[in-house]
Amino acid sequence: MAFALRKRGPSEFERAADGSMTLMEHIRELRNRLFRASLAIMVGFGFGIWLAGPVRHLLSKPYCDLPQAIDPATGQCKFVQLGVADLFLLNLKIGLWVGLIIAAPVWLYQLWAFIAPGLHRHERRYAYIFTALAAPLFAAGAVLAFFVTTKGLEFLLDISGPDIATTLEVTRYISFVTNLILLFGVAFEFPLVALMLNFVGLVSARKLLSWWRVAIFVFFAFSAVVTPTPDPFGMTALAICLSALYFGAVGIAFLNDRRKGRGKEVYSGLGDDEVSPLELDDEPVAAGSRVDFSGPIEAPAPVAAPAPIERRYDDMT
Template sequence: MALALRKRGPSKFQQAADGSMTLMEHVRDLRNRLFRASLAIVVGFGVGIWLADKVRVLLSKPYCDLPQAIDPGTGVCKFVQLGVADVFLLNLKIGLWVGLIIAAPVWLYQLWAFIAPGLHKHERRYAYVFTSLAAPLFAAGAVLAFFVTTKGLEFLLNISGPDIATTLEVTRYISFVTNLILLFGVAFEFPLIVLMLNFVGIASAKRLLSWWRVAVFVFFAFSAVVTPTPDPFGMTALAICLCALYFAAVGVAFINDKRRGRGKEIYAGVGDDEVSPLDTTPEPVEAGARVEASDPIDAPEPITAPTPIERRYDDMT
């Protein structure tokens, strides 16, 4: 006995993509996706609270690995707590950050599922590529920030000398490390902006390469301003990495231009201030087709005279 299979209707993604979803259905879909994303963040926050102490110890490692951070009497790395609830609030903050990272696959998917139907197919393909590159670049920036923190603290603590005992306040230190990780991670996303300019056709690879002097200067100036430590290690490391990523992005742009055939257009070698070449080869002009005479037009009909205006009204009324 054959069973008839029920034909499934279009999915919500297809309905949103083809415009058949109503405004209220869009609002309900947004509400459902916000609820799922919030639920995932709450679950991740609970896991982050459980891991807060371990994460705080991990973030304290660049400072605790230095000999100046060890207490001579106890041999333990110690921090200062100025407020009674500082460590508790710090654990909540760390738990929230860890929860956002753990729940990132869920809330990023919900955000993407709501935005993606409004994009074209090639735009969604580019989004997949840029998203797959963003996470490794951010992780590389975080690792570099950890290295810079270690070298920067070693440089700064050696300046104080052996006659000065240095003990860091725990909340300010953790904020310093997390801000540095966030700053370096965001800075490492700059090559994606360069690739985006090339992929959408705003700047070619040759033009991007011609800007390398300006780019190197901007990278070193940016690193000198945003690096929180005054030591030269962090500024130089960030600037060199940004320069390497920029030239790597330009290399990918050259491959993309070659794949798309850019630079082979008819006016590709003509500068903006040059006259474009014109083809002045004469072409023979053929005789046009014979035009038949049109039929004569009938005489217009006589126009009837307008009725006289009543004299009790003027021309306006």
């Protein structure tokens, strides 16, 4: 039973957190985590290649649901392929994106496990909260992008008229849809940036609320640039969603400030360019007691000469 009494040593996380790991051990840990993340991405890439066809059909649905996209001769939705290997390369690209999404829990955990020992406990807690909010927000932006793509394509194809036959090139269309999904998903992360600034104490909720006019203008300008069509529908939908998320983030920031007691400081109600008030005290200052001079310092005692060294021993013994 001697093996049951063996004391368990500190884990890699504890050794990395307290700084006891050497530089080579950190490099070795980074190598191992990169290998695990790469292996997970390769496995996800294999599943992504298998799912490339259904994903491509799903991304083609906004265009294929329109009556202009149906071929009157065959009754099917068709795209144009300009190069011989365009569809093959497109499936590889879709498989890579799908593989990154499937393997995201593994490579995100490996990244987090390497960074987390260098953070404080409250910083790790904030990272958990922001990560849990980032994924649903990105998914909501992707759904909105899919909806805006349908309306935008309908508007663009109606402009061409019945005398022009429109057939889209498959790689350019898929790139258009995926880029729009990426832009909308990243745009929905803007409120998290405002919350992060508030949680670390850089910006107060009152200051965030005072920027609402600038924020709404920036949201509408950003929406006008990234939406694919000149019609106001997609731009307004994205801008309204971003504005609602911003005001929701400001409300959470107010709750956080109230929890931490911010805004109750002595000079919290003053502006940056306002002079702080000074209290005028008219009471006279009474004279203090007289301080006498200190006496002279006595001379130090003479230092005795050192004893002779015993020659039988050297300096070490």
